[in-house]
Amino acid sequence: MDPLIEPLLAKTTSRCSIDRLREEIARWEAAWNPSHGGVISTGCSAWDALLPGGGIRQGSLVEWLAEGEGTGRQTLAVHVARQACRDGGVVIVLDPERNLFPPAIFHWGIPPEALIVVQPGNPVEHLWALEQSLRCRAVAGVLAGVKKLDPVVFRRLQIAAEQGGGLGLLFRPDWARHEPTWADVRFWVEPLPGGLSGRRRVKIKVLRLRGGIGGGSIELEIDDETGAVRLASPLAHPTAAYRAARA
Amino acid sequence: MMCCAKARSRGIAPGMTLAEALTLAEAPQSLPRPLPEVVLTQGSPVRGREPVRPDIPALSSSCVHLEPHDPCADRQALEALAQGCFQFSPVVGIEDSAAPESLFLDLDGLDHLFGSQTALARAVQQHFARQHLRVRLAVADTLGAAWACAHFGQPEAALAKIPSGSEIPPLWVPPGQTLAALRPLPVECLRLAGATVGWLHALGIYRVEQLERIAREEWPSRFGSELVRRWDQALGLAPEPICPLSPPAELELRQALDLPATSQECLLSVFSELFARAIEQLRPTGRGILAAICRLECLPAGHKMELSLGVVEASLSLEHWLDILRLRLQRVRLAGPVGAVVLKITQSALLPWRQQELFDCGSLRPDRRVLAALLDRLSSRLGAQAVLRAALRPEAQPEKSFRYQPILQKKPLPNPVPPVCTRSVPPGSRSGPLMPRSPSAVLAFRPLRLLGPVALRCMAVAPDGPPLCFHWKGRKYRTAQAWGPERIETGWWRGPRILRDYYRVETTTGHRFWLFHCGRLGRWFLHGVFE
Numbered sequence: 222m223d224p225l226i227e228p229l230l231a232k233t234t235s236r237c238s239i240d241r242l243r244e245e246i247a248r249w250e251a252a253w254n255p256s257h258g259g260v261i262s263t264g265c266s267a268w269d270a271l272l273p274g275g276g277i278r279q280g281s282l283v284e285w286l287a288e289g290e291g292t293g294r295q296t297l298a299v300h301v302a303r304q305a306c307r308d309g310g311v312v313i314v315l316d317p318e319r320n321l322f323p324p325a326i327f328h329w330g331i332p333p334e335a336l337i338v339v340q341p342g343n344p345v346e347h348l349w350a351l352e353q354s355l356r357c358r359a360v361a362g363v364l365a366g367v368k369k370l371d372p373v374v375f376r377r378l379q380i381a382a383e384q385g386g387g388l389g390l391l392f393r394p395d396w397a398r399h400e401p402t403w404a405d406v407r408f409w410v411e412p413l414p415g416g417l418s419g420r421r422r423v424k425i426k427v428l429r430l431r432g433g434i435g436g437g438s439i440e441l442e443i444d445d446e447t448g449a450v451r452l453a454s455p456l457a458h459p460t461a462a463y464r465a466a467r468a
Numbered sequence: 469m470m471c472c473a474k475a476r477s478r479g480i481a482p483g484m485t486l487a488e489a490l491t492l493a494e495a496p497q498s499l500p501r502p503l504p505e506v507v508l509t510q511g512s513p514v515r516g517r518e519p520v521r522p523d524i525p526a527l528s529s530s531c532v533h534l535e536p537h538d539p540c541a542d543r544q545a546l547e548a549l550a551q552g553c554f555q556f557s558p559v560v561g562i563e564d565s566a567a568p569e570s571l572f573l574d575l576d577g578l579d580h581l582f583g584s585q586t587a588l589a590r591a592v593q594q595h596f597a598r599q600h601l602r603v604r605l606a607v608a609d610t611l612g613a614a615w616a617c618a619h620f621g622q623p624e625a626a627l628a629k630i631p632s633g634s635e636i637p638p639l640w641v642p643p644g645q646t647l648a649a650l651r652p653l654p655v656e657c658l659r660l661a662g663a664t665v666g667w668l669h670a671l672g673i674y675r676v677e678q679l680e681r682i683a684r685e686e687w688p689s690r691f692g693s694e695l696v697r698r699w700d701q702a703l704g705l706a707p708e709p710i711c712p713l714s715p716p717a718e719l720e721l722r723q724a725l726d727l728p729a730t731s732q733e734c735l736l737s738v739f740s741e742l743f744a745r746a747i748e749q750l751r752p753t754g755r756g757i758l759a760a761i762c763r764l765e766c767l768p769a770g771h772k773m774e775l776s777l778g779v780v781e782a783s784l785s786l787e788h789w790l791d792i793l794r795l796r797l798q799r800v801r802l803a804g805p806v807g808a809v810v811l812k813i814t815q816s817a818l819l820p821w822r823q824q825e826l827f828d829c830g831s832l833r834p835d836r837r838v839l840a841a842l843l844d845r846l847s848s849r850l851g852a853q854a855v856l857r858a859a860l861r862p863e864a865q866p867e868k869s870f871r872y873q874p875i876l877q878k879k880p881l882p883n884p885v886p887p888v889c890t891r892s893v894p895p896g897s898r899s900g901p902l903m904p905r906s907p908s909a910v911l912a913f914r915p916l917r918l919l920g921p922v923a924l925r926c927m928a929v930a931p932d933g934p935p936l937c938f939h940w941k942g943r944k945y946r947t948a949q950a951w952g953p954e955r956i957e958t959g960w961w962r963g964p965r966i967l968r969d970y971y972r973v974e975t976t977t978g979h980r981f982w983l984f985h986c987g988r989l990g991r992w993f994l995h996g997v998f999e
Binding site for chain 2: 333341
């Protein structure tokens with residue numbers, strides 16, 4: 222071969238193979254399923270920036286972990302579910318403990334005709350109803366609290382979510398953070414003291430992320446009055462707000 | 469927009485704006501006329517029919533009744549009335565037009581069942597009077613003649629004189645005198661298209677007798693073949709059958725088993741045969757099964773078990789129904805071996821007709837059928853009371869401010885009414901003026917989870933506020949901030965009086981709870997968690 226062309230050819234081939242390898246790796250890592258259409262934005266751009274693709278992928282499971290009660294994670298999940306059901310589609314809430322308060326869900330923007338409440342009687346029915354709801358294509362989001370999840374069952378739920386194309390928003394206890402997961406995203410929600418009357422602050426940390434690097438965290442402010450979730454302003458010091466509220 | 473003759477007499481015409489129509493309707497006029505009446509004509513074979521207008525605004529001197537025009541609902545209402553007429557005649561049909569208003573009944577050979585035709589007509593009128601409908605009955609030899617007499621047989625002035633409570637006397641056309649009966653009627657009675665009628669009016673032909681004077685050979689060239697066809701149908705020279713509706717399907721299929729069955733698979737296979745037979749019977753009618761009852765007759769002492777199955781949308785899919793039945797059977801414990809099974813179709817409805825889309829974009833558009841199938845499966849396995857819809861109620865007490873309704877229940881929930889606050893004090897002011905707050909402001913500060921009020925054991929209570937610390941679910945929470953009080957009180961008419969001062973509490977760790985102090989008991993309770 223021509224001595225001038227040979228090194229050029231060698232360079233281009235190696236570059237092509239590197240690019241090709243990169244693409245393949247990205248495809249394997251991201252496990253992108255193009256048939257399900259895009260991502261669902263969380264409504265807050267800073268939060269979207271934590272997630273690959275700018276939002277939560279449709280047809281995936283999302284875990285919300287927190288310690289204790291009254292943390293605000295279910296409010297955030299309802300907020301995300303409202304974004305998901307914008308195109309039509311229903312939101313199903315599994316409520317085995319029968320302590321759901323639907324007026325609060327309506328206040329957060331999910332219309333009454335789009336909400337279906339299912340009250341299973343025992344854990345077996347609970348998991349069965351969860352899988353059936355995830356598999357249905359007309360369901361935009363399912364909210365359910367799950368304590369112990371067998372890996373096989375978890376994988377089945379993930380496959381059901383991919384088939385159905387909706388979001389599975391699962392509330393897990395805090396000890397689940399060390400367990401393996403089939404969910405796309407695992408959030409840790411921690412409430413922060415020092416909020417104002419209608420506004421509470423929470424810190425969201427991404428524990429695990431499929432197709433990306435976890436570990437990012439932001440502080441969000443949940444506005445109860447307007448039903449909005451936005452990035453907390455770093456300028457307002459918690460102590461100052463506390464003093465202002467007490468005054 | 470449609471309006472009745474009464475409205476038209478006041479000057480209201482379709483296409484007018486609502487405000488104009490209301491103004492014209494409320495202008496003082498002579499006494500309003502009730503719904504159109506019934507005209508019967510006698511003869512054999514007789515055909516009676518009654519035009520019923522289920523969707524007419526009732527103009528009275530005091531109010532105007534407005535309804536959104538829904539042709540599908542009109543047609544369904546008319547079909548429901550037609551179903552009720554099967555007790556009078558086995559052949560009942562609906563008028564074939566864009567906005568049907570009349571029902572046709574074939575009374576051939578039925579006189580002896582009711583005594584006489586007069587008695588039959590009377591029975592029909594009473595049947596409709598029980599439903600608060602006045603009908604115009606006309607009995608004649610042919611469909612066309614009966615239609616003509618019922619619509620135009622009696623002059624409007626005579627109808628106006630009949631008081632609203634009593635029935636309109638039927639009109640009878642004696643057999644063989646159809647043409648004589650039709651002569652004085654206007655040309656519209658022949659069921660012609662608007663253009664043809666306009667053309668006839670332009671030539672000065674307003675009555676059928678005037679039309680008769682023109683030679684029949686000239687009609688097709690002048691007015692079209694439709695006039696010839698309608699004339700022949702009215703006089704009985706051309707056939708015009710009634711398109712009968714099928715009688716309501718009350719299917720009951722029974723199957724006795726040779727060997728008593730105990731296993732579910734055996735029962736399922738027997739029911740699958742019964743369902744297949746029922747589906748084959750319903751398929752030509754275009755109706756689907758909406759609700760069914762499966763009865764299992766267990767052998768010891770004729771013990772019977774009934775399983776009622778229901779779906780959200782009528783369906784003729786065998787797999788779907790067997791799926792629901794299988795999920796239902798799993799929850800049932802049989803009292804003994806089953807000797808016979810009975811399948812009874814209690815409700816059937818028109819199958820929802822959907823057009824297939826040519827291009828499936830692949831985007832996730834919600835599919836009602838798929839959702840209905842999911843809800844059916846969930847209701848079947850978990851129970852009808854486990855799959856619910858929620859609606860708001862105008863109640864101040866939080867646990868009563870909403871209610872659930874099973875999805876399978878047909879009656880839709882009313883529109884959510886914004887909650888009414890009874891004596892809610894805005895948070896922050898201890899005892900300010902009692903102002904009603906806007907509904908969204910009320911809902912803003914409600915927790916996502918509402919527990920049955922949990923009594924708290926508190927050691928220290930701040931003088932003007934919630935407890936400083938409380939225990940719940942094995943954890944101790946210290947109050948850092950609190951907002952309130954919000955007083956929720958119910959009136960004496962509601963029963964035991966509720967007097968609660970609610971506080972939204974944020975702990976030192978940032979968790980938020982909803983506590984209240986009960987005025988009657990003097991104790992603190994935890995009512996909700998702001999999850």
